[in-house]
Amino acid sequence: MLVINSIEKGIVIDHITAGLGARILSYLDIDTSKHTIAFIMNAESKKHGRKDVIKIKDVTDVDLANLGLIDPKATVNVIDGHKVIRKIKLEMPETVVNIIKCKNPRCVTSIEANAPHVFRLIDRESQEYRCEYCDDIVSMKEER
Amino acid sequence: MLKGKHLLEPMDFSVEELDEIFDLAERIIEDPQKYKHVCDGKLLATLFFEPSTRTRLSFEAAMLRLGGQVLGFSEASSSSIAKGESIADTVRTVAAYADIIVMRHPKEGAPRIGSGFSDIPLVNAGDGGHQHPTQTLTDLLTIRYTKQSFNNLTIGVCGDLKFGRTVHSLIKAMSRYPGNRFCLISPEELVIPEYVRKEVLQKNNITFREVRRLEDAIADLDVLYMTRVQRERFFNEEDYIRLKDSYILDADKMKLAKEDMIVLHPLPRVNEIAVEVDQDSRALYFKQARYGMYVRMALMMKLLGADEGGVN
Missing domain, CATH: 3.40.50.1370 (Aspartate/ornithine carbamoyltransferase)
Known part of the structure; x- marks a missing residue:
């Protein structure tokens, strides 16, 4: 059994769908040369069988806005004094800008370089987003 | 405003x-x-x-x-x-x-x-x-001006229902008015997309039926919206040859239709409406261009x- 100590202050991103931890870590864009980070892959989970976990020491102000897009099942715990002071349940954002790119070759974003790639959530269940311009539908389940 | x-x-x-x-x-x-x-x-x-x-x-x-x-x-x-x-x-x-x-x-x-x-x-x-929103406005004005209403109409859409954007827009637009029914006439290969069937028709409890041959539906229609069935949409030539005549409107099929049915088409027409139909007072597609x-x-x-x- 691998043991990672609890942190005094920082954030713990738990219940990450196994395999998505690396994408979340990359999205958070944290300077790994400055911070202490524990990244656990394929940990045993009572709920999901397997999960990834990320612990980041002494950092509490990460941009969580689009984390739900990568994995809506993950949870974020903000830790201070070894205690969970805030639990954040991630949700799929209603609108995402410049996170997903439209792959429809007929979409105007394929030629208009400065146009932001805007997607709006159309179905939380199927995790589908629609391109603001061409209406092309992207399923985040398939994207992962 | x-x-x-x-x-x-x-x-x-x-x-x-x-x-x-x-x-x-x-x-x-x-x-x-x-x-x-x-x-x-x-x-x-x-x-x-x-x-x-x-x-x-x-x-x-x-x-x-x-x-x-x-x-x-x-x-x-x-x-x-x-x-x-x-x-x-x-x-x-x-x-x-x-x-x-x-x-x-x-x-x-x-x-x-x-x-x-x-x-x-x-x-x-x-x-x-x-x-192509102004095409839809054109279709709607033609229906309203001729039928004097948007309500309680049986609307047949015929041909390529899979890729025809004007058809999808017309169905969405006419679904907003009460009492309308749809007859979706197309070959199996070109049926209406699932999202139109589910999100527009079923969701709004709109009565509709899907048929394969124009002859089987034309008698019930108040409005017939024709689109072209393109050869390249078919998987094989045999199916195209077998089916293509069912989606060509001619004088014989017009005999089966109501006296006040109207025929619309977004134009350009190729061969899906026989030229002989142009003489029929129910053929409105050129008037439609004026509207x-x-x-x-x-x-x-x-x-x-x-x-x-x-x-x-």
Whole structure:
């Protein structure tokens, strides 16, 4: 059994769908040369069988806005004094800008370089987003 | 209040806003002379990044008949786009010259980009295979002016229901009015997309049936909307040959139809309606083109804030 100590202050991103931890870590864009980070892959989970976990020491102000897009099942715990002071349940954002790119070759974003790639959530269940311009539908389940 | 709005998709306007446009279009049909100076001094810019003679001429004729003037280009090679200018910059510049913009572009969503940089109304005149809202306005005005109502009609849509964007828009638009029923006539290969069946028809409890042969449905219809079945859509030649005649409207099939059924077609027609049908008083597709001009007159008047007395 691998043991990672609890942190005094920082954030713990738990219940990450196994395999998505690396994408979340990359999205958070944290300077790994400055911070202490524990990244656990394929940990045993009572709920999901397997999960990834990320612990980041002494950092509490990460941009969580689009984390739900990568994995809506993950949870974020903000830790201070070894205690969970805030639990954040991630949700799929209603609108995402410049996170997903439209792959429809007929979409105007394929030629208009400065146009932001805007997607709006159309179905939380199927995790589908629609391109603001061409209406092309992207399923985040398939994207992962 | 439609003044100053953009029109990018057929469903951008409410039923009430559409009624305003159709009421005005019908008044124009009844007395076009009364409107020949209501847009005096107004300038329409037609930005056609791909050629479309029919739609461009319809818009230009509409503005000229309102007393306004027209400037623009009819293909991308004669525009600043050829020098690498963005859509955003082109629209922003033209919006400084004109009072209203009509834009056609081969890329889907291009007019939406443009509308974000235009402080004057911008109308989508077709963006690739995506949206063509003024075609839907044309179809709706033709139905309303001829049938005097949008309610309790049996509407047959025939041909390529899978890729035909005008068909999808018409079904969505007519589903907003009470009592309408649909008859979806197409080969198996070209049936209506699942999202239209589920999200529009089933969700709104609209009565519809799907049939394979026009002969089996035509007798029930109040409106028949024809589209072309293209050979290249079929998986094999054998199926195409077996099915193609079922989707060609001719005088024999018209004998089965009601006396007051109307036949619409977005044009251009190729061979899906036999030329002999053109003589039938129920064939409205060329009149429909004229109504297209009238509805564009009404639309531009509304977007510019003009009424019978001129621009307010």
